[in-house]
């Protein structure tokens with residue numbers, strides 16, 4: 085149970101009741117508390133890493149409880165205080181956790197109505213909740229929540245049948261709200277993992293392998309130990325670190341470590357990768373199968389084949405990972421900016437042979453992640469070093485550490501073959517996707533075609549990966565969409581049809597059609613056969629249950645493509661905070677623009693060469709286009725993800741726009757490399 | 761030993777060779793100024809020295825000992841946010857917020873020398889700041905908005 089001292093009404097419930105759920109998930113935990121000072125606290129295991137989820141949750145709880153938004157405080161990501169959670173990824177926060185919080189808040193509202201009915205001696209169904217009070221529907225002052233809960237300590241179970249507020253009765257949800265945690269961010273008061281400093285803490289500088297997979301063969305610590313400010317040089321198995329009184333002393337000592345590394349001979353570098361993917365392909369997995377491909381190709385008027393490629397790209401969040409660990413006897417507390425505080429807690433408990441309750445992981449504010457902060461070795465390193473040192477230890481990655489050790493989005497190669505009729509009906513679709521790395525779920529995401537094609541087979545493969553491949557915004561979804569949506573444009577070109585029209589001819593799904601039509605209309609799309617030489621491009625996509633369509637205006641000058649204007653339509657069902665969703669869409673567009681135009685992680689063997697912002701070109705202010713977001717979801721359709729879907733079509737839309745401008749088809753990213 | 765003025769307070773710095781960003785964050789305890797690259801490439805560590813912007817990760821304490829340093833913690837006056845801070849809130853120009861202090865300080869420096877900047881001047885002044893969350897369009901809007909508010913006659 086949580087250690088929350090405040091008195092009041094608490095709504096408790098497990099995260100899951102299903103058999104097979106981890107024990108921590110089935111234990112009841114607090115979701116919403118109404119406290120004696122009239123404030124409301126919401127608890128969730130999610131973390132805030134820029135997506136605005138704290139604000140989203142506050143909005144949902146405030147609306148269900150009929151209190152002003154400012155009254156709600158949201159506690160996130162602290163394993164001692166919040167319900168168990170798998171991790172913040174896959175855009176599940178609003179869809180699942182938000183819904184659970186709404187249920188808990190609605191349960192609280194119904195409980196308060198009952199309590200007020202007792203207090204006022206009136207039937208509950210004649211009372212209404214409004215402005216933090218329960219009052220007679222016909223008028224009268226009624227009673228404030230704080231009066232109802234004062235002096236009580238009550239727990240109620242989350243009632244799954246509690247009546248949720250209907251969309252037409254929302255007064256806070258569905259409107260624009262500034263972030264409830266913006267003040268801390270603009271004043272510098274927000275504390276991130278990199279900023280966490282505790283009493284008695286030593287600064288660590290960890291010896292880093294020069295390449296992925298290198299092993300330490302010899303080490304001389306004599307010089308390092310004699311450096312100023314050094315408390316210890318610790319060697320714990322494969323972990324070597326200098327601990328000192330300041331960050332600079334630790335770094336200087338680590339630099340004085342005489343280490344010899346065994347590195348595997350480099351078998352591949354950046355340019356060998358496409359070939360390596362094809363050669364090493366395995367684990368063919370069919371994600372979509374319909375009809376019979378041979379029949380489809382036989383009935384087609386024309387057949388088109390294309391090969392597409394995306395290199396490794398780096399999540400490169402602004403905040404490099406960092407952790408501080410403190411041991412109090414056999415209890416461990418770790419501050420770590422991870423997307424998986426509960427997962428890291430389990431890992432640490434296992435590593436040190438502790439009960440999970442003896443480990444507390446606290447995720448402070450997180451400076452971006454986009455998937456790469458699920459693995460969090462800094463937490464382990466800090467805990468191991470603190471145990472040996474007998475003092476709290478801070479491990480903070482440098483930009484170099486971050487980019488050398490973080491996972492990258494898998495590079496991927498695609499072979500696409502389509503058959504279609506002269507009037508632009510696609511009758512055969514063969515899509516083979518070769519994603520680097522051994523984690524099949526990365527490459528499978530978003531590989532299926534949403535077009536209505538009678539004969540289709542989509543196959544994904546896992547392949548060798550010289551660098552560690554991992555999660556990225558939409559996993560491999562954006563890569564799959566790139567190949568598919570560029571190929572679709574090629575069909576438009578081959579049939580002399582307008583790219584929007586070609587897509588509509590092959591799309592039956594009403595939400596898909598609507599999102600595409602709305603994007604085209606808002607952008608002022610003028611139909612023309614491709615290439616029109618105007619620099620117009622379109623693409624659509626589906627991710628985490630949300631529909632997206634993007635229209636781009638681009639130009640090419642002096643061997644560089646520029647994206648001038650983007651119109652992005654998104655259908656993610658009910659929108660809790662439109663301003664928050666627009667912000668996520670704009671961010672997705674800028675991030676996807678980087679992958680389209682300039683981002684590529686270059687490597688030689690296991691060495692990452694693009695290991696800083698001078699060597700890895702992310703979009704800057706002058707690269708950012710004007711983005712217009714069009715939200716087209718219905719308020720009665722359940723919320724689906726908003727943080728990822730807008731990234732899936734953008735690279736293809738940009739490539740299509742550049743192809744439209746130049747007349748030369750762009751099949752490989754990043755485009756600015758290939759234009760030169 | 762040098763003395764350092766930060767946000768109007770004097771700090772003693774025993775080692776003039778100490779990295780300015782480390783000093784601000786860990787010795788003065790002002791962690792609003794961020795570390796993100798340590799290579800002068802991202803602007804997360806931007807502070808003002810006598811009103812001009814400086815990337816603290818690229819300087820030593822000794823190099824700025826004569827100057828008046830201002831960090832993100834020092835721009836609000838008497839409990840009231842600086843116009844740029846308020847404009848960032850109003851424009852929702854912050855997502856994860858890790859880049860935010862650096863952008864705000866770059867913008868404050870710009871508005872100090874150019875009260876009504878053009879789009880181009882803003883992009884120029886922010887060219888060395890990175891926002892990986894991609895809030896650029898809102899950041900530029902916020903700077904314009906702050907400029908407009910700051911040049912309104914006081915009253």
Ligand code: FES
Pocket residue numbers: 794795796797798799800801802803804805806815816817818
């Ligand atoms: S941390 Fe100083 S410029 Fe990036």
Ligand code: FES
Pocket residue numbers: 134402451452853854855856857858859860890891892893894895
């Ligand atoms: S808000 Fe996250 S880096 Fe700018």
